[in-house]
Each structure stands twice: as structure tokens, then as C-alpha cells.
Amino acid sequence: MAFVKVATVSEVPPGKAKQAKVGNKILAIFNVNGTFYAIDDTCPHRGASLAEGELEGHEVTCPWHGAVFDVTSGAHLSPPARSDVACYKVQVVGEEVQVDVG
Numbered sequence: 001m002a003f004v005k006v007a008t009v010s011e012v013p014p015g016k017a018k019q020a021k022v023g024n025k026i027l028a029i030f031n032v033n034g035t036f037y038a039i040d041d042t043c044p045h046r047g048a049s050l051a052e053g054e055l056e057g058h059e060v061t062c063p064w065h066g067a068v069f070d071v072t073s074g075a076h077l078s079p080p081a082r083s084d085v086a087c088y089k090v091q092v093v094g095e096e097v098q099v100d101v102g
């Protein structure tokens, strides 16, 4: 699949996130000091939106029960989540943040 637009650069300032839908996937787009990352938005524990979590550096804390994920890889770093989330390739073209969901 090709890269598709999920946000504009100005919609996701550094340290912030945005939820984006691509086809049947719901993604969370993060800006870590000017670099954008995309992971699945749905926490594998009970389904909270990770885009609504607190981003610190490249780690996001789930807003419901505090599981921590690395937004650069989708890896889970602390319970109660027991699995990783998918991570997607991101590119910035002009003002557009684009993701390849494969």
C-alpha cells in the first residue's frame, strides 16, 4: 500500500498526539521533538485510546490503567498491557504527515 495522509504537521505539535483513521485501522500519531511516529491507537489491555495518553519523550502512558508503550516501536514497556501494538512507517511531505499501513 502507499502512504496516505493522516494529519498535517501543525495539527500535531511536539509532545502531542492525534487519532487518525486509515481504512479500518485506528492509529495514534505522535510528535516526538519534531519526528512523527504512528502506532495502533487501541491499548491491548482494555481498549483505551493511546492518542489520549500522556507522552513523555518517546513513551506514552495509557490514560486508563497506566501501561507504557514506546511510540517509536509499539513495544509495551510496562503492565497491565501484555503485548505490543503495531507500528507503522511515517513520512512527512511538505505539510502532510503520511503513514503506510501496509
Ligand code: FES
Residues within 6 Å of the ligand: 043, 044, 045, 046, 047, 048, 062, 063, 064, 065, 066, 067, 079, 080, 081
Ligand atoms: S486500557 Fe490501557 S492499560 Fe488498561
